[in-house]
Amino acid sequence: MSLIEYKGFGGIPLSADMLGDENDPTVLLIPEVGQGRAAWREVADALVLSGRRVVNLDLRDGGDLAPHIEDMRAVLAQMGSRPVVVTAGRGGWIATRALALDGTLLAAGLVIVDMPADEDAVANGVAAQLALPTLVVRGGFSPAQSSAVGDIFNEALPIGQIADINESDLELASDRKEALLGQLLEFLERRQPREAVEFKAGSDPRTLRDAMGCFATGITIVTALDAAGTPVGLTANSFTSVSLDPPLLLVCIANTAGTAPTLREAAHFGVNVLQIGQQPTSNRFAARGEDRFANQPWAPGQTGVPLLGSSLVSFECQHESLHEAGDHFILVGRVVRAQFEPHRDPLLYFRGKYRRLHFA
Ligand SMILES: Cc1cc2nc3c(=O)[nH]c(=O)nc-3n(C[C@H](O)[C@H](O)[C@H](O)COP(=O)(O)O)c2cc1C
Numbered sequence: 365m366s367l368i369e370y371k372g373f374g375g376i377p378l379s380a381d382m383l384g385d386e387n388d389p390t391v392l393l394i395p396e397v398g399q400g401r402a403a404w405r406e407v408a409d410a411l412v413l414s415g416r417r418v419v420n421l422d423l424r425d426g427g428d429l430a431p432h433i434e435d436m437r438a439v440l441a442q443m444g445s446r447p448v449v450v451t452a453g454r455g456g457w458i459a460t461r462a463l464a465l466d467g468t469l470l471a472a473g474l475v476i477v478d479m480p481a482d483e484d485a486v487a488n489g490v491a492a493q494l495a496l497p498t499l500v501v502r503g504g505f506s507p508a509q510s511s512a513v514g515d516i517f518n519e520a521l522p523i524g525q526i527a528d529i530n531e532s533d534l535e536l537a538s539d540r541k542e543a544l545l546g547q548l549l550e551f552l553e554r555r556q557p558r559e560a561v562e563f564k565a566g567s568d569p570r571t572l573r574d575a576m577g578c579f580a581t582g583i584t585i586v587t588a589l590d591a592a593g594t595p596v597g598l599t600a601n602s603f604t605s606v607s608l609d610p611p612l613l614l615v616c617i618a619n620t621a622g623t624a625p626t627l628r629e630a631a632h633f634g635v636n637v638l639q640i641g642q643q644p645t646s647n648r649f650a651a652r653g654e655d656r657f658a659n660q661p662w663a664p665g666q667t668g669v670p671l672l673g674s675s676l677v678s679f680e681c682q683h684e685s686l687h688e689a690g691d692h693f694i695l696v697g698r699v700v701r702a703q704f705e706p707h708r709d710p711l712l713y714f715r716g717k718y719r720r721l722h723f724a
Contacts, residue, residue, distance in 0.1 A: 368419075370442050372424055372438050373431050376424055376435070383420070384418050388558070389417065392471075393408060394436065395455055400422050404452070407450075410545050411552075415715070416552065419443070440470040446471050448555060449475070450475040452478060453478055454480060473498065477505065478502065478505050478506065499547065501533075503540065504547075505540065577715045582637055582711065583713050584603045586598055586623075587662075588669060588670075595662065596626050597634075598650070602615050612684060612697065615695050619692065632668065632680065632682055633695070633697060634679065637678075646711060646718070660672060669681075674705075676706075679702045680702070681699055682697065682698045682700055683695075
C-alpha cells in the first residue's frame with residue numbers, strides 16, 4: 365500500500381491509499397462526508413484480493429458539499445484510467461453531481477451505497493442525466509433510514525433516464541458486509557472488463573499456469589507411509605472427485621516431487637482437505653527442507669495412512685490405478701473411509717493466492 369496525494373479543487377491536497385496491482389482495473393472509493401478512508405479499508409483489502417487496484421480517497425474537511433464535487437472531478441481527471449467510483453452516504457450525492465454531465469469520460473461505473481434521503485438530491489435535476497452503469501445499494505452499512513428512502517432515491521435518480529441501473533436491497537442480508545462485497549464484486553465483474561490474456565500451445569508455461577490458476581480450488585495434503593513406515597506428504601490442489609460408485613477420487617502428482625516414488629508405490633494414501641486455519645500447514649507441506657510432520661498433529665487411519673488432525677475432510681484411500689500424464693501422474697484412489705467436519709470453512713486457492721469464502 366502506498367500513500368498518494370491528489371490535487372483537489374483550488375490545489376488543495378487530498379490523500380489516498382493506493383492498493384493492488386497497477387495493471388488491474390481501478391476502483392475509486394469515496395467515503396461518507398466526515399468519515400475518513402478508514403471506513404472503506406476492509407472493503408479495499410477484499411477488492412485487492414479480488415484483483416482490483418484500489419484508490420481509497422479522503423475528502424477535504426468541511427460539510428459544504430459543493431467543493432467536494434469539484435474535488436472529485438479533479439481527482440478523476442488525474443487518474444490514469446477510468447475507475448468504477450464506489451461511494452458511501454453523501455459521497456453518492458457528490459458523485460452523482462460530479463459525473464452528471466460527462467461521467468462516461470471520467471468513470472467506468474458508479475456504485476452508490478446508502479445515499480441518504482436528501483431533499484437537495486431531488487431538487488437538483490442533474491442526477492437525471494447520469495449515463496453510467498450504476499448500482500444503487502441500500503442497507504449496505506446500516507439499516508435504511510426510513511421506508512421513504514427508496515422513493516426519494518427513485519426521484520433523485522429516475523431509473524428511466526439512467527442508461528443502466530441495478531438496485532440492491534441488503535436489508536435482509538444476515539451479514540451486511542459480505543453481502544455488500546458480493547454485490548460490489550458482481551457489479552465490477554460485469555461492468556469493468558479486463559484485457560484477456562492468451563496462452564497458445566508452445567508458449568510459456570507461466571501463462572498456462574496463470575490460466576489454470578483461474579480455476580478456484582480447495583487445498584489438500586496428500587499423505588502416505590514410505591517403505592520405512594515414515595509419514596510423507598505434500599500440498600496438492602489438483603484434487604478431484606471422480607466416481608460415487610465405486611467411490612473414487614484423484615490427485616495429480618509431479619514426477620519431480622520427492623514424495624512421488626512413495627505415492628506411486630503406496631497401497632494406501634490419505635487426502636486431507638484443509639480448513640481456513642490450516643494455511644501454515646499448506647505452506648509447510650509445499651516447502652522444501654522442512655520436517656513437515658514435526659509439529660503436525662496426525663494419527664494413523666484404519667489403513668495406517670497419516671491423517672492430519674482438524675482437517676475439513678480426511679479421505680483414506682486404497683490405490684486404485686495410476687495414469688502417466690506428462691510431467692505428472694494421476695493417482696486414483698478408492699475411498700475406504702472419509703471423516704469430515706462440515707461446519708468448518710475451507711482454505712481456498714485462486715490465482716496463486718490463498719482465499720476465503722465469502723457469501724453474496
Ligand atoms: C497451493 C498449492 C498447490 C499445489 N498442488 C500441487 C499438486 O496438485 N501436485 C503437485 O505435485 N504439487 C503441488 N504443489 C507443489 C508441492 O506441494 C511442492 O512442490 C512440494 O514441495 C512437493 O513436495 P515433495 O517434493 O517433498 O513431494 C502445490 C503447492 C501449493 C502451494
